[in-house]
Structure formats: C-alpha cells, structure tokens
Amino acid sequence: MALDVTTQDCTAITDAELEEMADICAEGPNPFSIGLLSKQTELWVLCTTARENGRLRGYTFSTLERIGGTPAVIVGLGATVHNSRASTVLRALMSELYHRALMAFPDEDVLIGAQFNDASGFDAYKELADLIPRPGYRPNGEERAWGRRLVKRFGIGASRYDERSFKVKGDDDQASVLDYVTPNRDKIKPEIAALFEGHDASVGDTLVAHGWVSPERLAKLGS
Secondary structure, three states: OOOEEEEEEHHHOOHHHHHHHHHHOOOOOOOOOHHHHHHHHHHOOEEEEEEEOOEEEEEEEEEEEEEOOEEEEEEEEEEEOOOOOHHHHHHHHHHHHHHHHHHHOOOOOEEEEEEEOOHHHHHHHOOOEEEEOOOOOOOOHHHHHHHHHHHHHOOOOHHHEEOOOOEEOOOOOOOOOEEOOOOOHHHOOHHHHHHHOOOOHHHOOEEEEEEEEOHHHHHHHOO
C-alpha cells in the first residue's frame, strides 16, 4: 500500500498526533517521550509524516533555512516504524524533504544535516555527496566548521562536541536523533559502523553528520 506523505507547520500538531509519534518508537532504541516530542514543536518549523491506510508509519521534524547564507535542510528528531517497512518509510520522508528543498532553493547546492546514534541512519544520506564524516577521509577546516554550526543549531553545548570525530558525548538523556534501524543490518558497511565505535546511545551519544545535494540532483530527487 502506498504511503501518504504530508508536511505541516509544527504549530498545527495535535496532542493525539504526538501520542502517535511516541507510540511508533516506544519499543525501539529511542523511546521518545511525549514531553520531548512536544518540545520539538517549539524548536522546529515543519513536521513531515508518512501514513499508510491512515496509520502513522514515520515522521521527522525539520526546518529549511540559510546558515551563513547557505541553504540548508536541518533534520531534527524523527522516527520510522521498526519493521520491514522502515526503509520504504525513510525513503518517503527523505523524498518529501528533497521536494521542500527544491521548492525553497531550486538553483543552489543544499546542505542536509542530522544527528544519528546508529549506523543505520546513514541510509538517509544515500543520495547525498561529500558526506562528513566519512570513512578514510580527513575533513578540512570548513567541513569541521559546518559540524560546529550544526551542533550549535541542535542546541548542543560545545563542551560535549569533538569536532575531529563529529561525535557528541551524551548527557544521560534521550538524544533528538533520527530513529531508524535498517531491516538489513547485515548490509551495513563495516567502515560506516566504525564511525560509531565507542558510542553509547543509552546515554545520548550521537554523531552529527551532513552532506550536500546539487541543484541538478535535487531537481530529480525533489520532483
């Protein structure tokens, strides 16, 4: 069955919708509380949801903005169902974000940034170029600067962030990550998994990652 994907202003989210959002991740590795979800409606501008036959299958909070003049899609807290449909839901959510980016920034390179606490999250970045961090690559000064900008945008204190590894040390609280677990964990590349070596998601450790999409690529992804 096809997914119905829509985007609305965060101010329009109802308490019933927040309960649905909490329910689909309650048994997963990131059980977002209704209190944490409610806070996202104040931190972000847009909320994209994916429904199947009326039932919520995934969502993500986000904003489209310019950071230092550069177009960016900042992906906040989000989640998909934890079953065989997870990858399909993730692709649908990302397609909607690309569409929104195309409408807002049709002729420019766009940065996509998010926080992950599992290597599965990199599935969301399959269509992006110049991923940071990435295996076997030493980021330059500007790429590290983008990490710092994103950390600031996520409201994370600089003292918890290591700009060399792009890792955030947890503060013993639930992190606002994109909660997605691939149904095919055996296909996660070892070099991607290595980026999360030493991570402890249970205390809120995350990886701040970003990539780029060109105008030509965005025209295809967001159409």
